[in-house]
Amino acid sequence: MNFIKAVESAWKKNNSLVCVGLDPYISKIPAHLRGLENPLFEFNRAIVDATSDLVCAFKPQMAFYSALRAEQDLLLTINHIHENHPGIPVILDAKRGDIGSTAEMYAKEVFDRYQADAVTVNPYMGGDTLEPFLKKKDKGVIILCRTSNPGSRDFQDLESNGERLYQIVARKASTEWNISNNILLVVGATFPEELKAIRSIVGEMPLLVPGIGAQGGDVERTVTNGKTQNGTGMIINSSRGIIYASQGDDFGEAARNAAKMLRDEINRWR
Amino acid sequence: MNFIKAVESAWKKNNSLVCVGLDPYISKIPAHLRGLENPLFEFNRAIVDATSDLVCAFKPQMAFYSALRAEQDLLLTINHIHENHPGIPVILDAKRGDIGSTAEMYAKEVFDRYQADAVTVNPYMGGDTLEPFLKKKDKGVIILCRTSNPGSRDFQDLESNGERLYQIVARKASTEWNISNNILLVVGATFPEELKAIRSIVGEMPLLVPGIGAQGGDVERTVTNGKTQNGTGMIINSSRGIIYASQGDDFGEAARNAAKMLRDEINRWR
Numbered sequence: 001m002n003f004i005k006a007v008e009s010a011w012k013k014n015n016s017l018v019c020v021g022l023d024p025y026i027s028k029i030p031a032h033l034r035g036l037e038n039p040l041f042e043f044n045r046a047i048v049d050a051t052s053d054l055v056c057a058f059k060p061q062m063a064f065y066s067a068l069r070a071e072q073d074l075l076l077t078i079n080h081i082h083e084n085h086p087g088i089p090v091i092l093d094a095k096r097g098d099i100g101s102t103a104e105m106y107a108k109e110v111f112d113r114y115q116a117d118a119v120t121v122n123p124y125m126g127g128d129t130l131e132p133f134l135k136k137k138d139k140g141v142i143i144l145c146r147t148s149n150p151g152s153r154d155f156q157d158l159e160s161n162g163e164r165l166y167q168i169v170a171r172k173a174s175t176e177w178n179i180s181n182n183i184l185l186v187v188g189a190t191f192p193e194e195l196k197a198i199r200s201i202v203g204e205m206p207l208l209v210p211g212i213g214a215q216g217g218d219v220e221r222t223v224t225n226g227k228t229q230n231g232t233g234m235i236i237n238s239s240r241g242i243i244y245a246s247q248g249d250d251f252g253e254a255a256r257n258a259a260k261m262l263r264d265e266i267n268r269w270r
Numbered sequence: 271m272n273f274i275k276a277v278e279s280a281w282k283k284n285n286s287l288v289c290v291g292l293d294p295y296i297s298k299i300p301a302h303l304r305g306l307e308n309p310l311f312e313f314n315r316a317i318v319d320a321t322s323d324l325v326c327a328f329k330p331q332m333a334f335y336s337a338l339r340a341e342q343d344l345l346l347t348i349n350h351i352h353e354n355h356p357g358i359p360v361i362l363d364a365k366r367g368d369i370g371s372t373a374e375m376y377a378k379e380v381f382d383r384y385q386a387d388a389v390t391v392n393p394y395m396g397g398d399t400l401e402p403f404l405k406k407k408d409k410g411v412i413i414l415c416r417t418s419n420p421g422s423r424d425f426q427d428l429e430s431n432g433e434r435l436y437q438i439v440a441r442k443a444s445t446e447w448n449i450s451n452n453i454l455l456v457v458g459a460t461f462p463e464e465l466k467a468i469r470s471i472v473g474e475m476p477l478l479v480p481g482i483g484a485q486g487g488d489v490e491r492t493v494t495n496g497k498t499q500n501g502t503g504m505i506i507n508s509s510r511g512i513i514y515a516s517q518g519d520d521f522g523e524a525a526r527n528a529a530k531m532l533r534d535e536i537n538r539w540r
Contacts, residue, residue: 109337
């Protein structure tokens with residue numbers, strides 16, 4: 001199924017715009033999991049099983065696995081979601097971007113090796129570097145637009161011919177590159193005005209929105225400024241606020257409660 | 271040793287600005303290697319051993335390993351270079367870029383797990399996302415500036431307040447971020463005028479220059495426009511033109527001849 005259709009279906013089924021970010025630190029997962037063969041996977045499995053009816057997507061962050069030689073944990077996690085929670089798509093947060101022949105290899109990595117349903121990519125190198133991802137029509141390609149970190153101002157806010165760089169990215173993504181209707185954009189919750197500006201450029205295009213919670217994004221302003229007319233259009237990610245809601249043996253239940261609270265808080269403003 | 275000092279030493283010792291890109295396709299390596307346990311490593315080892323006295327660096331491209339579940343081949347390759355050719359630094363071409371906490375994990379991946387001497391990074395997300403790499407003072411941080419692909423025009427050429435984006439990146443990199451003198455820039459050989467403009471902004475800062483050979487960059491214009499006053503300042507990468515010079519059993523010797531020809535052609539214009 002086309003990634004965006006899968007997300008729409010999950011929005012509806014679970015009445016939720018929440019995405020749980022699976023960015024596990026080995027030092028922060030419960031002690032009894034650390035000795036197991038695939039501790040990051042065991043941790044993720046518990047989080048996923050505890051929250052899958054409350055979310056519209058899961059988003060593992062590649063660096064947390066590749067830094068620790070834990071490729072197998074990542075693969076097991078994605079397989080587990082696909083097999084046991086088939087309605088919930090998986091976004092592999094990898095922020096890849098390279099010349100065509102190399103981008104082909106990255107597309108192979110995320111879509112063939114890991115079987116992710118979508119990937120985050122970096123637009124700095126230009127439209128041709130996104131083609132190897134975009135041509136996978138059923139996969140989602142989520143392009144960095146206005147990121148959630150303070151330094152995003154350095155370049156993304158630069159103005160050229162009356163438009164800021166992040167606006168130019170949004171315009172090209174929605175009017176030039178979106179042939180297969182499989183593009184989404186990353187827009188940080190920490191910049192609600194920019195979120196509003198981007199929504200006005202891209203119409204109904206779904207946005208992946210990090211930055212709620214630990215990074216300081218405000219739920220009301222995020223939802224009000226970013227939603228589409230039917231009250232959807234966003235995949236709102238929370239990682240630390242959900243997966244580390246408790247570091248004790250009750251971490252699954254605590255994650256469930258945190259996901260439910262965030263879902264309900266978001267739904268108040270839809 | 272500081273990465274830039276290591277490159278300077280290799281430029282001098284081998285009288286060479288050539289970097290060999292280790293981007294092996296399993297389908298293009300000689301048939302007799304394909305059945306071995308670590309075929310990409312075996313291929314790389316032969317190329318490295320045949321060319322190490324003719325180059326200033328080796329540059330494996332991460333995607334070619336991660337797409338094939340060949341992390342071990344990458345690790346073995348880097349170890350082999352460090353142990354057997356200790357004067358030649360290794361650049362891991364990964365084009366990473368993410369918010370601080372994730373960039374820390376990517377820095378761990380490239381510098382701790384793989385023990386690379388330098389990494390390529392993407393500036394789109396801003397200066398704060400580069401800090402986790404930059405604070406490793408002995409490691410090289412090679413920031414994408416003007417890339418070699420045609421689509422690099424999409425954003426890198428945008429003009430803001432009289433400067434193009436790639437010029438702003440070059441200026442910030444050389445005047446704001448280079449506290450530890452460990453920054454280099456990526457500038458494609460396919461855009462010699464831009465190479466000249468960047469050299470005038472960054473002074474003696476070394477440039478990693480891809481795009482010679484298969485991508486169409488011209489050696490004379492590249493060297494003339496990109497060199498520093500002492501005839502160095504560039505790490506000129508060639509991948510396909512060297513590693514696939516022959517696909518027969520003589521591939522090591524052919525790679526050596528191709529590397530030697532490129533080195534000598536470059537040296538004509540220094």
